[in-house]
Amino acid sequence: MTATATPVLEVSGLGKSFLGVAALQDVGFTLREGSVLGLIGPNGSGKSTALDCITGFTRPDSGQVRLRGRDISGRPAHQIARSGLVRTFQTIRLYDELTVGEHLGLALRGLSAEDAGSDDLRQYWLEAFKLLRFRDAPAGILSYGQKKLVALAAVLVARPAVVLLDEPLAGVNPLVIEVIDQAIKHANEAGQTFLIIEHNVEFITSCCAEVVVLDAGRKLAEGPPSVIWDDPAVYEAFLGRKADDDDDTR
Protein backbone atom coordinates (compact mmCIF):
# COMPACT_ATOMS: atom_id res chain seq x y z
CA MET A 1 0.00 0.00 0.00
CA THR A 2 1.30 3.45 -0.87
CA ALA A 3 0.37 6.88 0.47
CA THR A 4 -1.18 7.54 -2.95
CA ALA A 5 -3.48 4.46 -2.89
CA THR A 6 -7.12 5.26 -3.63
CA PRO A 7 -9.13 6.59 -0.69
CA VAL A 8 -11.79 4.05 0.32
CA LEU A 9 -13.25 5.86 3.30
CA GLU A 10 -13.05 9.63 3.70
CA VAL A 11 -14.21 11.16 6.97
CA SER A 12 -14.36 14.93 7.31
CA GLY A 13 -15.58 17.42 9.90
CA LEU A 14 -17.21 14.70 12.01
CA GLY A 15 -18.92 16.09 15.13
CA LYS A 16 -21.12 14.51 17.79
CA SER A 17 -22.31 15.74 21.19
CA PHE A 18 -24.15 13.84 23.91
CA LEU A 19 -26.29 16.03 26.18
CA GLY A 20 -24.25 19.07 25.21
CA VAL A 21 -20.89 17.37 25.83
CA ALA A 22 -18.74 17.09 22.70
CA ALA A 23 -17.61 13.50 22.09
CA LEU A 24 -16.22 14.35 18.63
CA GLN A 25 -15.22 17.69 17.14
CA ASP A 26 -14.21 18.22 13.53
CA VAL A 27 -12.56 14.82 13.13
CA GLY A 28 -11.31 13.86 9.70
CA PHE A 29 -9.08 11.18 8.20
CA THR A 30 -8.69 9.04 5.09
CA LEU A 31 -8.54 5.25 4.90
CA ARG A 32 -6.77 4.09 1.76
CA GLU A 33 -7.34 0.94 -0.31
CA GLY A 34 -5.44 -2.05 1.10
CA SER A 35 -4.21 -0.25 4.22
CA VAL A 36 -4.54 -0.90 7.96
CA LEU A 37 -5.18 2.36 9.81
CA GLY A 38 -5.04 2.48 13.61
CA LEU A 39 -7.43 4.72 15.54
CA ILE A 40 -6.01 5.27 19.01
CA GLY A 41 -6.50 7.59 21.97
CA PRO A 42 -7.05 7.60 25.73
CA ASN A 43 -10.30 6.26 27.23
CA GLY A 44 -13.23 8.49 26.34
CA SER A 45 -11.41 10.25 23.49
CA GLY A 46 -14.20 9.48 21.00
CA LYS A 47 -12.91 6.43 19.10
CA SER A 48 -16.06 4.27 19.41
CA THR A 49 -18.28 7.28 18.77
CA ALA A 50 -16.35 7.87 15.53
CA LEU A 51 -16.89 4.24 14.52
CA ASP A 52 -20.59 4.48 15.42
CA CYS A 53 -20.98 7.62 13.29
CA ILE A 54 -19.14 6.10 10.33
CA THR A 55 -21.13 2.85 10.39
CA GLY A 56 -24.57 4.40 10.91
CA PHE A 57 -25.09 3.25 14.51
CA THR A 58 -25.09 6.88 15.65
CA ARG A 59 -26.19 9.88 13.60
CA PRO A 60 -23.40 12.49 13.59
CA ASP A 61 -24.35 16.13 14.28
CA SER A 62 -22.02 17.31 11.53
CA GLY A 63 -19.51 16.11 8.98
CA GLN A 64 -19.37 13.78 6.07
CA VAL A 65 -18.49 10.12 5.53
CA ARG A 66 -17.72 9.00 1.98
CA LEU A 67 -17.31 5.37 0.98
CA ARG A 68 -15.55 5.05 -2.40
CA GLY A 69 -16.57 8.64 -3.13
CA ARG A 70 -20.26 8.09 -2.27
CA ASP A 71 -21.74 10.10 0.59
CA ILE A 72 -23.04 7.62 3.19
CA SER A 73 -23.40 10.14 6.06
CA GLY A 74 -26.43 9.42 8.21
CA ARG A 75 -27.44 6.29 6.24
CA PRO A 76 -28.87 3.42 8.31
CA ALA A 77 -26.38 0.84 9.58
CA HIS A 78 -27.76 -2.11 7.56
CA GLN A 79 -27.46 -0.14 4.31
CA ILE A 80 -23.86 0.82 5.08
CA ALA A 81 -22.98 -2.79 5.95
CA ARG A 82 -24.50 -3.95 2.66
CA SER A 83 -22.24 -1.59 0.76
CA GLY A 84 -19.21 -3.49 2.09
CA LEU A 85 -18.31 -1.54 5.24
CA VAL A 86 -18.68 -3.83 8.26
CA ARG A 87 -17.62 -3.66 11.89
CA THR A 88 -17.21 -5.45 15.17
CA PHE A 89 -18.20 -4.11 18.59
CA GLN A 90 -16.39 -3.75 21.91
CA THR A 91 -19.15 -5.85 23.44
CA ILE A 92 -19.43 -9.20 21.70
CA ARG A 93 -22.78 -9.73 19.97
CA LEU A 94 -23.47 -13.44 19.42
CA TYR A 95 -26.54 -15.68 19.67
CA ASP A 96 -25.93 -18.09 22.57
CA GLU A 97 -28.05 -20.88 21.02
CA LEU A 98 -26.51 -20.73 17.53
CA THR A 99 -23.44 -22.85 16.86
CA VAL A 100 -20.11 -21.43 15.76
CA GLY A 101 -20.64 -22.85 12.26
CA GLU A 102 -24.12 -21.32 12.10
CA HIS A 103 -22.74 -17.88 13.00
CA LEU A 104 -20.37 -18.04 10.05
CA GLY A 105 -23.16 -19.45 7.86
CA LEU A 106 -25.38 -16.50 8.76
CA ALA A 107 -22.63 -14.09 7.77
CA LEU A 108 -22.22 -15.89 4.44
CA ARG A 109 -25.93 -15.78 3.62
CA GLY A 110 -25.56 -12.29 2.21
CA LEU A 111 -23.05 -13.41 -0.40
CA SER A 112 -24.12 -13.71 -4.01
CA ALA A 113 -24.80 -17.10 -5.62
CA GLU A 114 -21.61 -17.00 -7.67
CA ASP A 115 -19.62 -17.03 -4.44
CA ALA A 116 -19.57 -20.81 -4.64
CA GLY A 117 -16.66 -21.17 -2.23
CA SER A 118 -18.63 -20.18 0.85
CA ASP A 119 -18.23 -23.58 2.56
CA ASP A 120 -14.48 -23.47 1.91
CA LEU A 121 -14.40 -19.97 3.33
CA ARG A 122 -16.17 -21.09 6.48
CA GLN A 123 -13.72 -23.98 6.85
CA TYR A 124 -10.75 -21.65 6.25
CA TRP A 125 -11.75 -19.20 8.99
CA LEU A 126 -12.68 -21.95 11.47
CA GLU A 127 -9.18 -23.37 10.98
CA ALA A 128 -7.43 -19.99 11.00
CA PHE A 129 -9.14 -19.12 14.29
CA LYS A 130 -8.60 -22.58 15.85
CA LEU A 131 -12.38 -22.99 16.09
CA LEU A 132 -12.80 -26.17 14.07
CA ARG A 133 -13.54 -28.38 17.08
CA PHE A 134 -16.22 -25.91 18.21
CA ARG A 135 -18.00 -25.84 14.85
CA ASP A 136 -21.12 -27.55 16.27
CA ALA A 137 -20.93 -26.03 19.75
CA PRO A 138 -23.43 -23.33 20.75
CA ALA A 139 -21.70 -19.95 21.10
CA GLY A 140 -23.06 -19.64 24.65
CA ILE A 141 -20.63 -22.25 26.01
CA LEU A 142 -17.49 -20.61 24.63
CA SER A 143 -14.94 -18.66 26.65
CA TYR A 144 -14.68 -14.88 26.23
CA GLY A 145 -11.62 -15.18 23.96
CA GLN A 146 -13.28 -17.85 21.81
CA LYS A 147 -16.41 -15.69 21.47
CA LYS A 148 -14.21 -12.84 20.28
CA LEU A 149 -12.72 -15.12 17.64
CA VAL A 150 -16.19 -16.18 16.45
CA ALA A 151 -17.33 -12.54 16.21
CA LEU A 152 -14.26 -11.64 14.16
CA ALA A 153 -14.47 -14.77 11.98
CA ALA A 154 -18.14 -13.95 11.27
CA VAL A 155 -17.05 -10.55 9.97
CA LEU A 156 -14.06 -11.71 7.93
CA VAL A 157 -15.72 -14.79 6.39
CA ALA A 158 -17.88 -12.70 4.04
CA ARG A 159 -14.76 -10.87 2.81
CA PRO A 160 -16.11 -7.33 3.20
CA ALA A 161 -13.97 -4.75 1.42
CA VAL A 162 -13.62 -2.50 4.47
CA VAL A 163 -13.52 -3.80 8.04
CA LEU A 164 -13.76 -1.62 11.16
CA LEU A 165 -12.67 -3.34 14.37
CA ASP A 166 -13.38 -1.97 17.86
CA GLU A 167 -10.69 -3.28 20.23
CA PRO A 168 -10.26 -6.77 18.72
CA LEU A 169 -7.61 -7.72 21.31
CA ALA A 170 -9.27 -6.44 24.49
CA GLY A 171 -9.46 -9.07 27.21
CA VAL A 172 -7.85 -11.96 25.31
CA ASN A 173 -4.69 -13.92 26.15
CA PRO A 174 -1.38 -13.66 24.22
CA LEU A 175 -2.05 -16.83 22.19
CA VAL A 176 -5.39 -15.51 20.98
CA ILE A 177 -3.76 -12.12 20.28
CA GLU A 178 -1.30 -13.93 17.99
CA VAL A 179 -4.14 -15.73 16.17
CA ILE A 180 -6.06 -12.47 15.63
CA ASP A 181 -2.91 -10.59 14.60
CA GLN A 182 -2.08 -13.20 11.95
CA ALA A 183 -5.68 -13.38 10.70
CA ILE A 184 -5.85 -9.61 10.19
CA LYS A 185 -2.49 -9.59 8.40
CA HIS A 186 -3.60 -12.42 6.07
CA ALA A 187 -6.93 -10.76 5.34
CA ASN A 188 -5.11 -7.51 4.60
CA GLU A 189 -2.64 -9.28 2.30
CA ALA A 190 -5.68 -10.72 0.50
CA GLY A 191 -6.86 -7.16 -0.16
CA GLN A 192 -9.15 -6.23 2.75
CA THR A 193 -8.81 -2.71 4.16
CA PHE A 194 -8.93 -2.19 7.94
CA LEU A 195 -9.60 0.59 10.43
CA ILE A 196 -8.74 -0.69 13.91
CA ILE A 197 -9.35 0.81 17.35
CA GLU A 198 -6.88 -0.80 19.73
CA HIS A 199 -4.93 0.01 22.90
CA ASN A 200 -2.25 -2.66 22.29
CA VAL A 201 0.83 -0.65 21.26
CA GLU A 202 2.80 -3.63 19.93
CA PHE A 203 -0.09 -4.71 17.71
CA ILE A 204 -0.70 -1.17 16.40
CA THR A 205 3.00 -0.78 15.63
CA SER A 206 3.29 -4.07 13.75
CA CYS A 207 -0.07 -3.96 11.94
CA CYS A 208 -0.68 -0.32 11.04
CA ALA A 209 1.26 1.75 8.53
CA GLU A 210 -0.60 4.87 9.73
CA VAL A 211 -2.23 5.89 12.98
CA VAL A 212 -4.79 8.59 13.84
CA VAL A 213 -4.73 9.79 17.45
CA LEU A 214 -7.84 11.22 19.11
CA ASP A 215 -7.80 13.16 22.36
CA ALA A 216 -10.88 14.66 24.02
CA GLY A 217 -12.86 14.25 20.80
CA ARG A 218 -10.35 15.99 18.53
CA LYS A 219 -7.69 14.66 16.19
CA LEU A 220 -4.40 15.20 17.98
CA ALA A 221 -1.97 13.65 15.50
CA GLU A 222 -1.64 11.29 12.56
CA GLY A 223 1.26 9.50 10.91
CA PRO A 224 3.33 6.31 11.01
CA PRO A 225 3.49 4.63 14.47
CA SER A 226 7.24 5.35 14.79
CA VAL A 227 6.54 9.08 14.51
CA ILE A 228 3.40 8.98 16.65
CA TRP A 229 5.08 7.27 19.63
CA ASP A 230 7.80 9.95 19.62
CA ASP A 231 5.30 12.82 19.61
CA PRO A 232 5.35 14.55 23.05
CA ALA A 233 1.69 15.61 22.64
CA VAL A 234 0.67 11.96 22.17
CA TYR A 235 2.77 10.89 25.14
CA GLU A 236 1.13 13.56 27.25
CA ALA A 237 -2.38 12.60 26.15
CA PHE A 238 -1.83 8.96 27.16
CA LEU A 239 0.47 9.23 30.15
CA GLY A 240 0.61 12.83 31.32
CA ARG A 241 3.67 15.04 31.03
CA LYS A 242 7.16 13.54 30.89
CA ALA A 243 9.25 13.97 34.06
CA ASP A 244 11.83 16.04 32.09
CA ASP A 245 9.15 18.57 31.14
CA ASP A 246 8.00 18.78 34.76
CA ASP A 247 11.57 19.54 35.83
CA ASP A 248 11.70 22.44 33.35
CA THR A 249 8.83 24.19 35.05
CA ARG A 250 10.31 24.06 38.53
Ligand SMILES: Nc1ncnc2c1ncn2[C@@H]1O[C@H](COP(=O)(O)OP(=O)(O)OP(=O)(O)O)[C@@H](O)[C@H]1O
Ligand atom coordinates in the same frame (compact mmCIF):
# COMPACT_ATOMS: atom_id res chain seq x y z
N1 LIG B 1 -24.59 7.20 24.20
C1 LIG B 1 -23.86 8.09 24.89
N2 LIG B 1 -24.46 8.96 25.75
C2 LIG B 1 -23.75 9.88 26.42
N3 LIG B 1 -22.42 10.02 26.33
C3 LIG B 1 -21.77 9.19 25.50
C4 LIG B 1 -22.45 8.18 24.74
N4 LIG B 1 -21.53 7.50 24.00
C5 LIG B 1 -20.33 8.06 24.28
N5 LIG B 1 -20.48 9.06 25.17
C6 LIG B 1 -19.40 9.91 25.70
O1 LIG B 1 -18.59 10.33 24.62
C7 LIG B 1 -17.23 10.34 24.99
C8 LIG B 1 -16.44 9.46 24.03
O2 LIG B 1 -16.77 8.10 24.28
P1 LIG B 1 -16.23 6.92 23.36
O3 LIG B 1 -16.86 5.67 23.86
O4 LIG B 1 -16.42 7.26 21.93
O5 LIG B 1 -14.68 6.94 23.72
P2 LIG B 1 -13.56 5.85 23.38
O6 LIG B 1 -12.36 6.61 22.92
O7 LIG B 1 -14.09 4.81 22.47
O8 LIG B 1 -13.27 5.26 24.84
P3 LIG B 1 -12.72 3.81 25.33
O9 LIG B 1 -11.28 3.71 24.89
O10 LIG B 1 -12.85 3.91 26.80
O11 LIG B 1 -13.61 2.77 24.71
C9 LIG B 1 -17.15 9.88 26.43
O12 LIG B 1 -17.07 11.02 27.25
C10 LIG B 1 -18.46 9.15 26.62
O13 LIG B 1 -18.91 9.23 27.96
